[in-house]
Amino acid sequence: MLNLDELKQFVTFAEMGTLSKTADVLHVSQPTITRTMQSMEEDFGVSLFTRSKNRIEFNDTGRLAVEYSRKIIAAADDALKMVRSYDSSLRIFKVKSCAASALSLLLPSLVQKFSDRPISSEISLEELVADSVRHNICSVGIITKSMDEDGVFCREFMTEKLYICLPKEHELIKETTQSLSFEEINGTDVLMESERGIWTDLCYERLPRTTLRFPKKTGSFEKEAKDSPLPFFVTDRNTNSDSIFKGRITLPVTGEGSEITYYLISRDKDYIM
Amino acid sequence: MLNLDELKQFVTFAEMGTLSKTADVLHVSQPTITRTMQSMEEDFGVSLFTRSKNRIEFNDTGRLAVEYSRKIIAAADDALKMVRSYDSSLRIFKVKSCAASALSLLLPSLVQKFSDRPISSEISLEELVADSVRHNICSVGIITKSMDEDGVFCREFMTEKLYICLPKEHELIKETTQSLSFEEINGTDVLMESERGIWTDLCYERLPRTTLRFPKKTGSFEKEAKDSPLPFFVTDRNTNSDSIFKGRITLPVTGEGSEITYYLISRDKDYIM
């Protein structure tokens, strides 16, 4: 009967080249490896090696067997990983979001609704959020595109609009300026609130010539924003104190992507309805 | 450590519903299954069942674990199957062909070239031939389309052209008839040499209104052809005795597919060059 322990010795031998080295790295005796290789041939029912007196090497069949052994081991590793993360997802209510604002809005209601379970949350790339929900790694995800997949429920959650906040004398402001497009902002350095989240990703994409400056320490954005002559972005979901807007003008940003709709996704309907 | 034997007991339990039935079908004692299920929970490191006093059932995590366990078992079965068939392909020189004529032409040279190995050959569907070569199940394949895939070599082998052989007074023959198209033949019953092979497939496709009649016993085609008033197909690679053509006229068949080019494919260049 094929056996995962033996399979691992088998592929390790393929990587090490000699039985002795294999025994070394696996912390077992050399005879153990010899026996395992013999039993692999019995299990597969075919010859897997060419043997000379003090040398044993894979033949073509052996190399094929190694390939397939790797697949079995990968399947086993995958099984452990997936089952454990699912179990953990049942214990800990995990939320991944592509944006901080939507997460902040959602969390309080989750804390109330699932007061019996610890809640962990994380800002992550949109694609990873979707994947995590797909694979039961997290209970609820927040993304910016509607999702229509079997076994995954989706509903609209909220919208958020981008504004730019500039010092009154900033060169981008002309007399008649009511709003600014990404093209107009592109090239002007901007202070960002966070290194992660959908807005940051968007700025990297739409403002290629702009240098995005991040707070030196996490959480020091407000302080730095007050002292800085740089423009910064805010949204209609802004949670900063009013003081950062002193001496500044806030203008809407126009162009594709400046208004985002967030969607909640989950494999469990009750989690998002 | 995850173990294939235990995994099989695990998925069998999922199919049987009770530990006792599982023990029965697997021919082991009930305590063995109890212990295995306990050790599965240890291996995965999570709870997989809900237990009442004399009832044990899968929970959600358990059902997920069963899914993944099936994948591991499938990977293991696949490995055994593939490695064994590859080993066999090294011992026995296996040829699969979509047509008998090309096989007949190829076999003698193979017998000479690989006189140290037994040769087995088979007529099969074109797609299965290609798949067999891809998966190392056979050494050489004969198909009718050129193939360009990594790791598979291909070369042109021979061509074969289709003719129809009719009794002199057959209604399909007019004064000026020099050839017949599939459209003209379609609807007329025809005696076929074999139930397998590319020509038979082609006739099924191009002569939907025709009833194809096969020899009652394999190998009795020549005998039946002499006595029959039906037309039959031959090719320029015909190997039947001249006697079957007595009192008959042989006309070329026209139309797409009436001339076929055969290609040899193999994962080993030397096998076909």
Added chain:
DNA sequence: TATTATTACGTTAGGCGTAAAGATT
């Protein structure tokens, strides 16, 4: 009472390490 899961216990077989032998470079 029949069925089911679990625990306890004694036995056994299989797997491991040590030691040694045989062969190669």
Added chain:
DNA sequence: AATCTTTACGCCTAACGTAATAATA
């Protein structure tokens, strides 16, 4: 002499079956 594979031998663990227990329907 050092390295490598294989065989032989003894030990010990881990897995099995039997028997018994407990609970349910």
